[in-house]
Amino acid sequence: METEARASGGTAVDLPTLELRSITKRFGGVTALSGVSLEVSRGEVVAIVGDNGAGKSTLIKSVAGVHSPEEGEIRIEGELVRFSEPNDSREYGIEVVYQDLALAPNLDIATNMFLGRELVRGPLQILRKREMRRQAQEILDEFKIRVPSVRATVRTLSGGQRQGVAIGRATHWGKRLVVMDEPTAALGVAETARVEAIIHRMRERGLAVLIVSHNLDQVFRVADRIYVMRRGSLAGHRTVSETTSNEIVSLITGLA
Amino acid sequence: MASTEVVPEAEDDVPSRRQRTVPEWMGAVVGTLVIGAILTVLAPNFMSTRNLLNVLAQVSVFGFMAAGQTFVMIARGIDLSVAATGALAGTVVGVLSIEHGFSGGTSVLIAILVAMFVGLVHGVLVAYGRLPAFIVTLGGLSVWRGAALELTGGINNTGLPDLVTWLARGQIGPVPVPVLLMIVVFAACGFVLTRTRWGMNLYAIGGDEEAAVRAGVPVKRYTTFAYMACSSLSAIGGIILVGRLDSAGGSVAAGYELNVIAAVVIGGTSLFGGVGSVWGAFFGAFLMGIIQNGMNLMGISSFIQMMVLGSIIVLAIGADVMRKRYAKQGG
Numbered sequence: 001m002e003t004e005a006r007a008s009g010g011t012a013v014d015l016p017t018l019e020l021r022s023i024t025k026r027f028g029g030v031t032a033l034s035g036v037s038l039e040v041s042r043g044e045v046v047a048i049v050g051d052n053g054a055g056k057s058t059l060i061k062s063v064a065g066v067h068s069p070e071e072g073e074i075r076i077e078g079e080l081v082r083f084s085e086p087n088d089s090r091e092y093g094i095e096v097v098y099q100d101l102a103l104a105p106n107l108d109i110a111t112n113m114f115l116g117r118e119l120v121r122g123p124l125q126i127l128r129k130r131e132m133r134r135q136a137q138e139i140l141d142e143f144k145i146r147v148p149s150v151r152a153t154v155r156t157l158s159g160g161q162r163q164g165v166a167i168g169r170a171t172h173w174g175k176r177l178v179v180m181d182e183p184t185a186a187l188g189v190a191e192t193a194r195v196e197a198i199i200h201r202m203r204e205r206g207l208a209v210l211i212v213s214h215n216l217d218q219v220f221r222v223a224d225r226i227y228v229m230r231r232g233s234l235a236g237h238r239t240v241s242e243t244t245s246n247e248i249v250s251l252i253t254g255l256a
Numbered sequence: 257m258a259s260t261e262v263v264p265e266a267e268d269d270v271p272s273r274r275q276r277t278v279p280e281w282m283g284a285v286v287g288t289l290v291i292g293a294i295l296t297v298l299a300p301n302f303m304s305t306r307n308l309l310n311v312l313a314q315v316s317v318f319g320f321m322a323a324g325q326t327f328v329m330i331a332r333g334i335d336l337s338v339a340a341t342g343a344l345a346g347t348v349v350g351v352l353s354i355e356h357g358f359s360g361g362t363s364v365l366i367a368i369l370v371a372m373f374v375g376l377v378h379g380v381l382v383a384y385g386r387l388p389a390f391i392v393t394l395g396g397l398s399v400w401r402g403a404a405l406e407l408t409g410g411i412n413n414t415g416l417p418d419l420v421t422w423l424a425r426g427q428i429g430p431v432p433v434p435v436l437l438m439i440v441v442f443a444a445c446g447f448v449l450t451r452t453r454w455g456m457n458l459y460a461i462g463g464d465e466e467a468a469v470r471a472g473v474p475v476k477r478y479t480t481f482a483y484m485a486c487s488s489l490s491a492i493g494g495i496i497l498v499g500r501l502d503s504a505g506g507s508v509a510a511g512y513e514l515n516v517i518a519a520v521v522i523g524g525t526s527l528f529g530g531v532g533s534v535w536g537a538f539f540g541a542f543l544m545g546i547i548q549n550g551m552n553l554m555g556i557s558s559f560i561q562m563m564v565l566g567s568i569i570v571l572a573i574g575a576d577v578m579r580k581r582y583a584k585q586g587g
Contacts, residue, residue, distance in 0.1 A: 087472055102470040106463035106530035107456075115460055116472030118453045125453035 015078040016041045017176050017208035018063065018094075023072035025058055032058040033069065034233045040177065045199060045209040047219040050229035051252055056212045059229070060179055063210070064096040065089040076176065095174030099181045101166040103154045110136035110150040113169045139168045143198050160191025167198055177208045184218065196222050216245050230254055280524030281536030283575070287522065288543045295546060299553035307549070309432055315545035316434040317342075317497045318512050322519040322537040323445045324489030327482040329520055330449070332462040332529025333382060333389040335486045337374070337396035339512035342494025344404040345371045349420060349495050350413035350504020360419030368491050374400060375487030379480030397513070405506030412505035416498065424499025434496050438538075441492065445485075445534040454478055462529025514569055519544050521572040528580050544568070 016039035025033040033055045040046045048056050061067045063074070065083030074081050076092045083089045089096075103112050110133040119128040119135075136150045145164035147157060154162060163183060170178045183199075184192040199222045202209050213219050219226060220240055228236040228251040236251040296303040321338040328335045345367040352363040374396065381392045426433040449455035457478050460468040469475050493512075498504040523540030525532025547568070551561050 086470060090472065098470065102464075102467040104460040104463035104467050104471075104530070107460055111456060111460075112471075115457075115468065118456070120453050124448075126451055127453060127456060129451075 016075075017077060018210065019073075019075040019078075020059075020063070021073040021075070023059070023062055023069045023074070025062060025067055025069045032232055033062070035072070036229070036232075036234050037072075038227050038234070038237070040208040040210050042176075042208055043203050043206045044225070045203050045211060045223045047223035047226045048210065048212045048229060049214070049216065049219055049226060049248060049252060050235070053231075054229040054252075055232040056229055057181065058232075060096065060181055060210070060212060063089065063094065063177075063179055090173065093173075093175030094177045094179065095170035097163075097166045097170045097178065097180045097183060099185060101162055103162060103166060105155040106153065108151045108153050109140075109147055109157075109165050112154055112165060113139065113150075113172060115169075117173065135172075136168075139172045140164070143168055143171065143201055145194075145198070158191070160187050160194055163187060163191070163195055164198070167195065171198075171202055171205075171207065174207065177210065178202060179210045181212045182214065183211065184213070184215065192218070216248060219248075220245065228252055279533075280526075280531055280579075281533055281539055282524070284523045284536055284539035284543055288539055288546065291543060291546055291550070295550040295553075299550050301553055302546075302550060305430070307553075308546075309430065309435060311545045311549045312435045312438070312542065313432040313500075314549070315541045316432075316438040317493045317500070317509070318515045318519060318544075319438050319538065319541040320441060320493035320496065321486075321490045321512065321516040322523070322541045323442055323534050324486035324493075325516050325520045326445070326523075326525050326532055326534050326537045327449070327458060328389070328486045329525050329527065330462050330529060330532045331458040331479050331482045332465065333479065333482065334393065334517070334527070335378065335396075335483065335490075336390065336393040336513050336517075337378070337400055338486065338490040338493075338516050339509040340397045340399075340401035340404065341371055341374050341487045342490040342497065342512070343506060343508050343510075344374065344400045344407070344494070345491030346494035346498035346508055347404040347407045347413075347504050347506050350416060350498060351407055353417045353420070354413040354415055354504070360417030363417065364419065364423075364495060367495060368488055371487040371491030372484050375484035376480065378487065379483035382483065383476040383479035401506065401510075408504065408506045412503040414503050416502055416504060420495060420499040421502065424496045434500075437492075437496075441489070442534050442538050445489075449534060454481060458482055459530055462526075462531070464530075514565060515541075515544055518565065518569040518572055521576055522568070526576055526580065527573060528576070 019039040021037050022035045023033050024031065024035055036059060038046070048059065050056050058067060062069050065086045065088045068084055074083065081092060104115060113136045114132045119132050120126060121128055133150045140147060140150065145168050147161050147164065154165065157165070167183065184195050187195065196218065199209060199211070211223065223240055226238050226240060226243070226248060227234060228248060230252065235254065238248065301307055321342060325335055325338055348367040348370050349363040352358040352366060353360060378392055378396055381387045382389045423433055423437065428436060449458070457468065457473045460473055461475055461479060465475060494509060497508050501508060519540035520537045521527060521540070522543055523533070523536025523538065525536055547564070548561065551564065
C-alpha cells in the first residue's frame with residue numbers, strides 16, 4: 001500500500017498528503033512508538049484507535065512537530081520533512097485540533113481564529129480587525145458552525161461551539177491536513193453530530209483528516225480507514241467497509 | 257457549497273446573545289464619581305479646577321507606572337519594582353545632568369534606556385528563565401533601589417535641567433504639562449494594547465499562555481517587551497517625580513508600588529491576567545489621587561492614610577478575586 005503511490009511516481013496530487021514511515025520515538029528508556037507507518041490522502045478521513053497508552057497522542061505530536069521522532073521519515077506529498085516545532089508543521093499546511101482546544105477564553109472568536117497569524121498592516125502591526133471578522137464569519141458559515149457572533153468571547157460559548165471554533169481555525173489554516181485529537185470526547189450527542197458533519201465537509205473539500213477517537217461507533221461513521229495501535233506499534237490497518245467493530249476491538253485488545 | 261447531510265439542531269447551540277457585560281473599568285469611574293461627590297461635601301476646597309488639575313499632576317507620577325504595570329498584568333505578570341525603577345531613572349537624570357553636565361534631553365534619554373535594560377532583565381528572567389515574576393521583580397525592587405541610592409551616594413541632587421522641570425511643573429495654559437503628557441501616553445498605550453498585534457497577544461498570553469504558545473504567539477519575546485514597556489513608563493513617572501520635587505534622591509517614590517498596583521486593579525485589570533485596560537488604570541489612579549487629596553484636605557494624618565491605602569488594595573484585590581470566581585461560574 002505504501003509503495004504503490006510512490007512507485008507510480010505521479011504528481012503531488014497522487015502522493016499521500018501525509019506519509020509516516022517506521023516512526024520510532026523514545027522517551028528515555030521507554031519506547032513510545034516503534035516503527036509506525038501510515039498514510040493519509042486528500043479527501044480521506046483516517047482514524048487512529050487504540051487503548052490508553054498505545055501511542056496515539058505521541059504519534060499526533062510527532063506529526064504536529066511537538067515531538068521529533070528518533071527514527072523514521074515524515075513525508076508531505078512526497079517531500080521528506082523534519083519538524084522540530086509546531087510552526088514547522090504549520091508551514092506545510094498541517095493543523096492540529098488538540099483535545100483542550102488551545103483557545104484564549106478571554107478573547108473573541110475572530111481573534112482566536114487568527115491568533116498568532118493576525119492580519120496586520122504597517123510597521124506597528126496594526127490589526128485589521130474588520131477583515132479578520134469578515135473572514136472568520138466566512139469560515140464559520142462555510143462549515144455551518146453556529147455561534148452568536150464572531151465578536152462573542154470564547155468563554156461564553158458552549159463546548160460544541162468552542163470545538164467548532166477550533167476546528168474552523170484548523171480548516172482555515174490547514175490547507176492540507178487537519179489532525180484531531182478526540183474531537184468529541186467532551187461533547188453531548190447533538191454537538192458530536194455537528195462535529196461529525198464538519199468532518200464530512202472537510203473530506204468533501206479535499207482535505208486529509210487524521211482523527212484519534214475512542215468512540216468506535218464514531219470511527220465507523222466518519223472514517224474511511226482505521227489504523228489500530230497497541231503498545232506503541234501498529235496492530236493492524238483496515239478499510240472501514242471491509243471490517244467490523246468486533247475485529248477492531250480484538251486488534252485493540254490483542255485478544256483473538 | 258452543496259451539502260446534503262442534515263445538521264442536527266442542538267438546544268444549547270441556539271444562538272443566544274449574552275447580555276452585554278459591564279466594562280471592567282466601570283467600577284473605577286463609579287467610584288470616582290461617588291468619592292468625588294462625598295469629598296465635594298466634606299472638603300470645601302476639593303471641587304475646584306485648580307485642585308483637580310493639581311491632583312492630576314500628582315497622580316501622573318504613579319499614573320505612568322500604572323500604565324506600564326497594565327501591560328505586564330494583562331500578560332499575567334506583575335512588576336513590584338516600578339517605583340524603584342522610576343527612582344533609578346530619576347537619579348540617573350540627576351547625576352548625569354547635575355554632576356556630569358549632560359543636557360536635559362540626553363539625560364532623560366539615557367535614563368529611559370537604563371530603564372529599558374531593567375525591563376529587559378526582568379523580562380528575560382521571567383519569560384525565558386521561567387522564574388516567578390513576583391520574585392524577580394521583588395528582587396529587582398531591592399536591586400534598583402539600591403542602585404539609585406548608590407548612584408547618588410545618598411545625597412539629593414537639586415538644580416535639575418529646565419527640560420525636566422518643565423515636564424514636571426510647566427503649564428500649557430492652565431493645564432500642567434505632566435497631565436497633558438499623561439493623556440498622550442495613555443492614549444498611545446490604549447492604542448497599542450487594543451489595536452496592535454503585540455497588545456492583543458498580551459491578552460491572549462494572559463488568558464491562556466499554553467494556547468498562545470500553540471497558536472504561534474511569540475510568547476517569550478512579547479512578555480519581555482511588556483516588562484520593558486513597564487520599566488520605561490515607570491522611568492517617565494520617576495523623572496516627573498524628581499522634577500516635581502526638584503530633588504533627585506535615591507529614596508524618591510518609596511512605597512509607590514502599592515499605589516500603582518491598587519490603581520491598576522481598581523481600574524479593572526485582573527491580577528489573573530487577560531483582562532484590563534489602561535483607561536481603567538487612569539481612572540484607578542485618579543480615584544486613588546482624589547482619596548489621598550481629600551484626606552489631605554480634611555487633615556487626616558499620613559499614618560491613617562497609609563492604613564486606608566492598604567485597606568483599599570486588599571478591597572480592590574478582593575473584588576478582583578470575586579469577579580474571577582463569578583466569571584468561572586458564569587462560563
